Amino acid sequence: MSMSDVVIRAEKLGKKFIIGHKVEYSAILGEALMRGARGLMRRGKDMLRGRAVIEGDEVEEFWALRDVDFEIRRGEVVSIIGHNGAGKTTLLKILSRILEPTLGRVELNGRVASLLEVGTGFHQELTGRENIFLNGAILGMTRQEVLGRFDEIVDFSGVEKFIDTPVKRYSVGMYMRLAFSVAAHLETEILFVDEVLAVGDAEFQKRCMDRMSAVASAGRTVLFVSHNLAAVAALTRRGIVMKGGQVIFDGAIDSAIARYSASLSKGKVQRDWGRGHHSAILSAELLDAQGLPTEFYEPGTPFNLRIEVETTDMPGLALELQLRDANNLPVGFYSSTIFSQTALPSRGRHVCTLSLQPLFLASGEYSFDISTNSLTIVVDHAVANAIPFSVAASSPGGIAYDFKQSLGQGIVAMQLASALRIEPRSEQG
Amino acid sequence: MISTDRPSQRLILEAGRADRQYWSDLWRYRELFFILAWRDVSVRYKQTVIGVAWAFVRPFMTMVVFTVVFGWLAKLPTEGDAPYAVLVFAGLLPWTLATSILSDASNSVLTNSQLVSKVYFPRIIIPLATVMVALVDFGVSLVILAGVMAWYGMVPDWHILLLPVFVLLALVVALGPALWAAATIVKYRDFRFVIPFVVQIGLYVSPVGFSAKVVPPEWQILYSMNPMVGVIDGFRWAILGGASPLHLPGFAVSMIVAAGMLWLGIHTFRRTERGFADLI
Numbered sequence: 044m045s046m047s048d049v050v051i052r053a054e055k056l057g058k059k060f061i062i063g064h065k066v067e068y069s070a071i072l073g074e075a076l077m078r079g080a081r082g083l084m085r086r087g088k089d090m091l092r093g094r095a096v097i098e099g100d101e102v103e104e105f106w107a108l109r110d111v112d113f114e115i116r117r118g119e120v121v122s123i124i125g126h127n128g129a130g131k132t133t134l135l136k137i138l139s140r141i142l143e144p145t146l147g148r149v150e151l152n153g154r155v156a157s158l159l160e161v162g163t164g165f166h167q168e169l170t171g172r173e174n175i176f177l178n179g180a181i182l183g184m185t186r187q188e189v190l191g192r193f194d195e196i197v198d199f200s201g202v203e204k205f206i207d208t209p210v211k212r213y214s215v216g217m218y219m220r221l222a223f224s225v226a227a228h229l230e231t232e233i234l235f236v237d238e239v240l241a242v243g244d245a246e247f248q249k250r251c252m253d254r255m256s257a258v259a260s261a262g263r264t265v266l267f268v269s270h271n272l273a274a275v276a277a278l279t280r281r282g283i284v285m286k287g288g289q290v291i292f293d294g295a296i297d298s299a300i301a302r303y304s305a306s307l308s309k310g311k312v313q314r315d316w317g318r319g320h321h322s323a324i325l326s327a328e329l330l331d332a333q334g335l336p337t338e339f340y341e342p343g344t345p346f347n348l349r350i351e352v353e354t355t356d357m358p359g360l361a362l363e364l365q366l367r368d369a370n371n372l373p374v375g376f377y378s379s380t381i382f383s384q385t386a387l388p389s390r391g392r393h394v395c396t397l398s399l400q401p402l403f404l405a406s407g408e409y410s411f412d413i414s415t416n417s418l419t420i421v422v423d424h425a426v427a428n429a430i431p432f433s434v435a436a437s438s439p440g441g442i443a444y445d446f447k448q449s450l451g452q453g454i455v456a457m458q459l460a461s462a463l464r465i466e467p468r469s470e471q472g
Numbered sequence: 473m474i475s476t477d478r479p480s481q482r483l484i485l486e487a488g489r490a491d492r493q494y495w496s497d498l499w500r501y502r503e504l505f506f507i508l509a510w511r512d513v514s515v516r517y518k519q520t521v522i523g524v525a526w527a528f529v530r531p532f533m534t535m536v537v538f539t540v541v542f543g544w545l546a547k548l549p550t551e552g553d554a555p556y557a558v559l560v561f562a563g564l565l566p567w568t569l570a571t572s573i574l575s576d577a578s579n580s581v582l583t584n585s586q587l588v589s590k591v592y593f594p595r596i597i598i599p600l601a602t603v604m605v606a607l608v609d610f611g612v613s614l615v616i617l618a619g620v621m622a623w624y625g626m627v628p629d630w631h632i633l634l635l636p637v638f639v640l641l642a643l644v645v646a647l648g649p650a651l652w653a654a655a656t657i658v659k660y661r662d663f664r665f666v667i668p669f670v671v672q673i674g675l676y677v678s679p680v681g682f683s684a685k686v687v688p689p690e691w692q693i694l695y696s697m698n699p700m701v702g703v704i705d706g707f708r709w710a711i712l713g714g715a716s717p718l719h720l721p722g723f724a725v726s727m728i729v730a731a732g733m734l735w736l737g738i739h740t741f742r743r744t745e746r747g748f749a750d751l752i
Contacts, residue, residue, distance in 0.1 A: 060750065095659045095751050136749065140485060140592035143746040149485040163590045166511055168518045173511075180507040181591055 048116045050152045050233060050264050051138065056111040057146030058133050058288075061095075063102050107133040108288045111147070115266070120259040122267040122275040122296065124303050125285035126338060127433070131268045134285070135159065135235050138266070153232035153264070156183050161239050162222030167211040171202055171221055174210055178225045192228045199250070200224035216442040219243055227254045234258065237268045240278075244441050252277070270339060270435065272300055272331075304335040319424025321357030322387070322415040324350065327429045329411075340409070342437045342456070346399035348430065350413060351392065358389040360423060364397075365412040367428075368454050375402070378416075387415065403456040406437040407448030494742070498594045505597045509604030516605060527612035531568060535561045535620070542681040551683050551708065552715025555624045561617050562711040563680040566638070566703045569610045570646035571671045576602040577646075578653035578667050585752040595745040596738075599654045603643060610639070617711070629713040638706035641730065645699045648733030655744040658751050679704050684719070692722045699733065702726020 086096050108130045115121055123131045136142040138149060139157035164181040165174050175196055179189035189196075197203050200221040202213070210218055219242040226239070241251035252274065259265050259278050269275050275282065275296065282299025284292035284306065292302040316324055330347040331337040340346065354360055359380070366375030377399060379385045387393065409432055414425035437446040439456035446456045483493070517523045535557055542548045543556030550556045577599035581588060584598050621628070657663045678700040679687075687695045695701055702723045708716040 090660060095747070096661075137485065140483075141589065141749045143750075144485060144487055146487060151483040151485070152481075154481060155483075157591065159590045164587050166515060168515045169511065173514075177507055177511055180504040181587060181593070183501075183591075183593070186503050186507075 049114045049150075050117050051113075051115040051266075052150040053111055053113050053134075053138075053147065054149075055147035056108055056134070056137065056144050056149060057106060058108040058130075058137060058142065059145040060105045060107055061102055062105050106288055108137070108144075111285075111288075111290055113283060113290060113293055115264060117153075117264055118262050119281060120265045120267070120279045121281045121283060122269060122279040122299075123283045123285060124268075124270065124272070124275060124299060126306075127270075129285040130288040131285055132159070132237055133288075135237050135266070135268055139235055151233065154183075155233045155235070156229045156231040157235035157237075158182070158226050158229065158239055159235075159237045161219065161226050161242060165210060165218070165222060168209055170209055171197075171200075171206040171213070174221070175225055178222065182226065182229055183231070184229065188230070196224045196228050199227065199254070201247075214442070215444045216243055216247075220247055223247075223251060227251070227258070231263070233264045233266075235266045235268075238270070240267065240269055240271060240274050244438075272303075276300060304337075316426045316429070317424070318353075319415060319422075321417075322352060322354045322360055322423050324352050324413050324415065324424055324426050324429065325392070326351045327411070327413055327426070329430050329432050338432050340404065340432050340434050342403045342406075342434055342439075343401045343458075345401050346397070348395075348397045348399070348411070350395045350397070352387060352395060352415065353392045354387050354390055354415075356390055357417065357423070358386065359417065360387040360389075361416045362387055362395060363414045363416055364399075365414070367410050367412060369408040369448050374454050380416075403439055403458050404434045404437060405446045405448045405450070405452075405454045405456060406434045407454075408433045409454075494594060498596065501593045501597055504593055505601055506604075508597065508601035512601060512605045513608050516608075524612070527609045528616060531561070531564055531613045532616055534564055534568075535616075538564070538681040546682075548682045548686060551685060551712060554712045554715045555626070557620055558617075558624060558626060558712065559683060559708065559716075560681060561613075561620055562708045563678075563704045565610065565613055565617065566642040566707045567675070567678060567680045567700065568613065569606055569639070569642050570700060570703070571674070572606040572609065573603055573643070573646035574650045574653065575667060575671060576605060577650035578657055579664065581654045581658050581748060582661075582664075582752070588752055589749050595748055596651070596741055599647075599651055599741075602650075603647070606646075621711075628711060631710045631713045635707070635710040638703060638710055641706060641727065642703045644734050645703050645726075645730040648730060648735070648737040651737030651741040652733070655741040658748055659744065674698075674700065683708070683716075684722075692719055693725055696722035696725040697729055699726040699730035702730070 085102075089096060111130075111134060123134065125131050133142065135157065136159070137144050138151070139155065139159070141157075141159075162178065164178055166177060169177065175193065176186065176189055180186070197206055200217075200223070202217045202221050205213065205217065210221070213221070223239070223242045236255070240255055241248040243251070255267075255274075256278055265279075267275060267279060279296050281294065282292070282296040282303075283290055284299050284303045286306055291306065292299055327348065327350045328336040329338070329340060330349055331339075331341075332344065332347075334347070348364075350362065352362065361378050361380035363379070364375075364377040365373055366377075368374050377397075379387070379395075387395075410428045411430040411432075412425065412427045413429040415423045417423055437456060438444055439446050439458065446452075448454055481493070517526060520526060522529070538560045539557045542560070543550070550559045580598045580602050581595065587593075587598070588595065653663055653667055657667075675681075678698055684692075684695065684701055684705055696719070703726065705716070705718055705723060705726075709718040
C-alpha cells in the first residue's frame with residue numbers, strides 16, 4: 044500500500060490535563076482563611092499569566108495520553124480497548140478536533156465525523172423531525188444529506204408516529220432510538236464511534252449492531268472505542284490496547300483482547316495488599332462469562348470471582364466479601380463460613396472460585412472488600428476495594444432506560460418472579 | 473456510500489497550530505449556524521403565556537418609562553422637533569440589539585458546553601448564532617417604532633434608507649466585546665457577573681434615554697470613545713432625519729473603537745477556542 048493510503052497518522056501524541064484537588068477540610072478558621080487567601084493568590088497569578096482557573100487547593104499535572112503512535116489505512120476498521128481512564132476517549136476527542144493535543148501531531152486525510160454520544164444537541168422543546176435536522180447539522184451533515192436520508196432515519200428509529208411531537212414527550216427508549224438513528228446514517232470517509240454501538244431494547248440493539256457492521260464493511264475507515272469485547276471482536280479485525288495513556292498493543296483483534304485481559308489480571312497481581320497474622324489475600328478478580336478478568340459486571344448474571352489466598356497454620360478462617368456502592372455504603376455481604384459452612388484450608392496457597400447469585404445492579408461504580416476472619420469474628424487480613432468494578436448500563440425492563448445508582452432509588456432493580464398481573468377488582472356482595 | 477461531492481481534505485492537528493481551514497470550515501458549517509439560530513429563535517418564547525408579545529411589551533414599556541423620566545420629569549431637550557418618545561425609541565433600538573447580543577453571546581459557549589465537549593465545529597458559530605435571536609426581536613421593535621411614528625404623524629425621509637448600515641454597525645459594536653467575553657467567560661467565570669453590570673451601567677453612560685447633544689461639545693470626542701454613542705447617533709440620524717445631524721468626528725472615533733474591539737474579540741476567541749473543551 045502506498046503512503047497516501049494512510050488516512051490517520053498519530054505521531055508522539057500527548058495530552059496533559061491540569062487537575063485540582065481539594066485538600067482536607069480544616070475546621071480551624073485561621074487555617075481555612077489562610078488556605079482561602081493562598082487560593083486567591085494562586086488564581087490571581089494564574090489569571091495574570093492568562094492561565095485557566097483550576098478549582099481546588101492543589102494543582103497537579105496529569106498526562107492522559109503519552110507517546111501515542113499509530114497509522115490507520117483507508118478502509119481499516121479498528122477498535123481501541125482499555126480500562127476506564129486509559130485515554131481512549133481523550134484520544135478520540137483529539138482525533139475529532141474537540142481537544143487540542145499538548146504534544147505531537149495528527150494527520151487526517153478525509154472528511155471526519157465523530158460520534159461521542161448519541162443525541163448531542165437534542166433539544167427537549169423541539170419535535171423529532173426538527174431534532175433530526177438539528178442533530179444532523181451538529182454531526183456535520185448538510186441539510187441536503189439529512190433530507191436525502193430522512194425517511195431512512197425515521198424508518199430505522201421506528202418512531203414515525205411521534206415524529207412531530209416534542210422529544211420531551213418521548214419515552215427514554217424512543218429518544219435513544221431516534222438519536223441513534225440519526226447518528227447511524229452519518230456517511231463520512233472516517234468515522235469515530237465511542238461506546239455507542241448499540242442502544243435500546245434487544246431487538247433494536249440487534250439492528251444497531253447490524254447497522255454498525257454494515258458501516259464497518261462499507262469500505263470506510265472506522266475507529267471504535269468500546270469495552271464491549273464481544274461487539275468489538277465481531278466488528279473489527281485490528282485492535283489497539285491502551286493503558287495509562289499509552290499504546291501497549293497494536294495488532295490482530297484476538298491478540299488485542301487477550302492482551303487487554305492479561306493486562307487486567309497482571310495489574311491485580313502486582314498490587315501488594317500486605318498480609319494478616321495468619322493469612323494473606325494475594326489476588327482477586329471479577330470474571331466474565333468466558334472466565335476472563337473484567338472490570339464490568341453485566342446486571343442479572345452470576346458474579347464469578349476468583350480469589351487467591353494463603354493461610355499459615357490457622358484452621359477455620361472464613362472468607363468474607365462486602366459489596367459496596369459508589370458511596371462506599373455496604374450493600375451486600377457474603378461469608379463462606381456463615382453462609383455456606385466452608386472454611387479456608389489451614390495452610391497453603393489456594394484459589395477460591397465463587398459464583399454468587401445474580402443481582403440486577405444499577406449502573407455505576409462498585410467494589411468488593413475482601414477479608415479473612417477467624418471463627419471469633421476477628422479480622423485477620425482485610426483488603427478494602429479489592430475488586431473495583433462498574434456496571435456500564437442497567438436496563439431492567441430491556442428498554443433503553445438506564446437504572447442508575449445516582450438516581451437515588453437504590454442499587455438493585457427489583458425483578459418480577461412471575462408476570463405482573465393487573466385485573467379488575469371483582470365486586471363482592 | 474462515500475460522499476464524493478466534496479474533495480478529500482487533509483488536516484494536521486498540532487498544539488498551537490493555527491487552523492488554516494478555519495474560515496472555509498466556517499463556510500462549510502453555515503447550515504449549523506442557521507439551524508442553531510433557528511433553534512434559539514423557535515425555543516425562545518415556548519411555554520410562555522403571551523409568547524412573541526414579549527418582544528413588543530419590553531421595548532414599549534421601556535420607552536414609556538424613559539420618556540416619562542428623562543423627557544417629562546428631568547425635562548431633557550429633544551432633537552429638533554422630534555417627539556421625545558421617538559427620540560428615546562430610536563436610541564433604545566440599537567441599545568437593546570447590542571446588549572442582548574452581548575448578554576446572550578457572552579454566555580453562549582457555556583450554555584452550549586454539551587456541544588463543545590462532544591463535537592467539533594468552528595466554535596465562533598455559537599456566539600454568532602445568538603445574533604439572529606436579537607435580530608428577530610429587533611425586527612419586532614421596528615414595527616413598534618413604525619407604530620409610534622405613525623401615532624405622532626412622522627414620516628421618515630431618505631435618511632431611513634441608510635438604517636441597515638447602522639444596524640450592521642450595531643452588530644459590529646456588540647460582537648467585539650461579545651466574542652471577547654464569550655471566550656473569556658469560559659476561562660474566568662467571573663465575567664458572568666461583570667457583563668450584566670456593564671450592561672446596566674452602560675444604559676446610563678450611553679445616550680439611550682437622552683440625546684448625545686446634551687454632552688458639552690468639547691467632551692463629544694471623548695464621549696464617542698463609547699462606540700454605542702456613534703451607533704445611537706447614527707440611528708437617530710437615520711430615523712429622525714434632518715432633526716438630528718450626525719457629529720462626524722465623534723462618529724469616526726466610535727467606529728474606530730468598535731473596529732478595534734471587533735479585532736480583539738475575534739483574536740481572543742480564536743486563540744482561546746482550541747482549549748474550550750479542556751476548560752468547560
